[in-house]
Amino acid sequence: MNTPGPLQATRRQPRQARSRMLVASIRQACRQILQQGDATKLTARHIAEKAGVTIGSFYQYYSNKEAVLLDVLLEDAPGEADRLAAETRYLGTLRWQSLEETLRELVLVTCRRHQRLLEQHGDIYQRYHRDIQFDNLIQSSVSRYVSIESLQEWLQELLLHHQPRLHRDSAALRAFTIASALTDITARAVDERPEWLASPEFQNELQRLLLNHATLTTASDNKGNVAP
Known part of the structure; x- marks a missing residue:
């Protein structure tokens, strides 16, 4: 069985020394902007200007500012990328076994990920975490080894597997609300009460909320209609 390589947010990996220096300068420019604490300046164009590269060169290696931000956070957190991939593969296996356990573990994985990155990056992560596209990175990086969809699609298949009588339209609606x-x-x-992420009471409450919604029975479930 193949072992996934480290996750990367770049479009392609720089191979020549000049290209590696260009990517390093983009990451360093992103760090400097983050340290200044002005979110309005975290744009692809401003990162490129601060790095001393053209916007075309920027887009050769990064699709957007979020990709650079993610690369910086992962680079400064050794092992985090591999941990994200391992968690994703584990959940992919668990979801065929138990709906309840999968939702419980999904809550724990999500809370722990936020906790780790808050510990590693503090205010920077708290300020910018909503801009980070973890799901896109994981999907592109481990798709060769695990079938990964969006969280909503992933949850929809989870519900249909454990509730085969559930209509696909109802499963899609329910998956959307659970993911949201x-x-x-x-x-x-993360924004308001970061200490709650480590709280068993918070985790249990969120687990109950998701499970109750996942197992809700309505008259429309088998008909494909939206429940009133």
């Missing part, structure tokens, strides 16, 4: 709740509630905890 998980993402938004944990993001608000």
Whole structure:
């Protein structure tokens, strides 16, 4: 079985010394802007200007500012990228076994990821975490080894596997609300109450919320209609 390489946010890996220096200058420019604390200046054009490269050169290696930000955070957090990939593969295996355990573990994985990055990056992560596209990075990096979809699609297949009578339209709607709740509630905890991320009470409450919604029975579930 192949072992995934380290996750990267760049479009392609620089091979020549000059290209590596260009990418390094882009990352360093992003760091400097982050340290200044002005979110309005974290743009692709401003990063390129500060790095002393053209915007065309920037887009050769990064699709947007979020990709640079993610690369910087992962570069400054040794082992985090591999941990993200391992968690993703583990959840991919667990989801075929138990709906309840998968949702419980999904909450724990999400809370722990936020906790780790808060510990490693502090105010920078708290200020910019909503701009970081973790799901896109994981999807592009481990798709050769694991079938990865968006979180919503992933949850939809989870629901259909454990509730085969559930209509696909109902599963899609339910997956959307579960994914939104998980993402938004944990993001608000990062913003307002980061200490809650380590709280078993918070984790259990969120787990119950997701599980109750996942197992909700309505008259429309088997008909493909939206419940009133």
